[in-house]
Amino acid sequence: MTVHVADHPLIKHKLGLMRKHDISTKDFRDLSSEVARLLTYEAAKDLPTQKKTIQGWAGSVEVDELKGKKITIVPILRAGLGMMNGVIDLIPSAKVSVVGYYRNEETLMPVEYYVKTANDIEERIALILDPMLATGGTLLATIDTLKKAGCRRIKGLFLVAAPEGIKKVTEAHPDVEIYVAAVDDRLNEVGYILPGLGDAGDKIFGTK
Numbered sequence: 602m603t604v605h606v607a608d609h610p611l612i613k614h615k616l617g618l619m620r621k622h623d624i625s626t627k628d629f630r631d632l633s634s635e636v637a638r639l640l641t642y643e644a645a646k647d648l649p650t651q652k653k654t655i656q657g658w659a660g661s662v663e664v665d666e667l668k669g670k671k672i673t674i675v676p677i678l679r680a681g682l683g684m685m686n687g688v689i690d691l692i693p694s695a696k697v698s699v700v701g702y703y704r705n706e707e708t709l710m711p712v713e714y715y716v717k718t719a720n721d722i723e724e725r726i727a728l729i730l731d732p733m734l735a736t737g738g739t740l741l742a743t744i745d746t747l748k749k750a751g752c753r754r755i756k757g758l759f760l761v762a763a764p765e766g767i768k769k770v771t772e773a774h775p776d777v778e779i780y781v782a783a784v785d786d787r788l789n790e791v792g793y794i795l796p797g798l799g800d801a802g803d804k805i806f807g808t809k
């Protein structure tokens with residue numbers, strides 16, 4: 602797995618705001634979406650384009666357009682939904698493939714509860730969205746699901762990743778590329794990222 606760690610001042614500043622202990626649900630939600638939008642800009646850098654001639658205001662003009670079937674966004678329920686609007690702002694015609702996992706609090710293993718992928722997923726680049734990559738169990742399960750559905754090219758956007766999770770997924774899926782706003786220090790004894798953001802799903806949905 603190739604890991605691209607964001608080095609942009611806007612991303613660093615916005616992620617810093619998200620770490621504040623008393624951040625409101627609204628601000629956390631807004632910032633999740635804004636950072637996701639900026640990560641999308643990075644992740645879309647190598648999308649193929651093709652030339653096309655159109656009629657412009659002064660006659661025919663050659664323009665670039667994105668080539669072929671493009672992207673399916675894959676938000677991981679719940680927390681990944683908090684990133685979705687920011688990504689759709691930049692890729693408005695993307696199809697959305699939804700997968701649902703929650704972590705068992707004791708074993709930290711992902712439990713699948715929903716999968717609905719785009720029909721033509723084998724022709725699309727999957728762009729997984731999840732704010733947190735902690736032990737890596739949820740991302741591994743998502744990649745397995747997407748590959749079984751026929752997906753051949755997978756990228757992922759994360760706000761914060763732990764070194765432990767990156768190592769695990771890198772070993773299993775060297776072909777996957779991820780874009781992260783930050784790689785933090787480590788996991789605590791209950792599988793939360795330090796310094797991290799806390800429970801991203803709860804913060805986005807206001808459930809704690």
Ligand SMILES: O=P(O)(O)OC[C@H]1O[C@H](OP(=O)(O)OP(=O)(O)O)[C@H](O)[C@@H]1O
Pocket residue numbers: 677678679680681702703704705709711731732733734735736737738739740766792800801802803
């Ligand atoms: O790398 P892992 O150790 O698998 O942990 C990361 C997962 O944990 C969180 O989801 P959570 O289980 O809290 O579900 P939620 O989005 O419904 O809150 C997070 O959004 C990831 O999906």
Ligand SMILES: O=c1cc[nH]c(=O)[nH]1
Pocket residue numbers: 733735792793794795797798799800801802
């Ligand atoms: O730090 C973490 C780890 C998993 N899920 C979260 O929401 N936060």
Ligand SMILES: [Mg+2]
Pocket residue numbers: 680800801802803
């Ligand atoms: Mg959660």
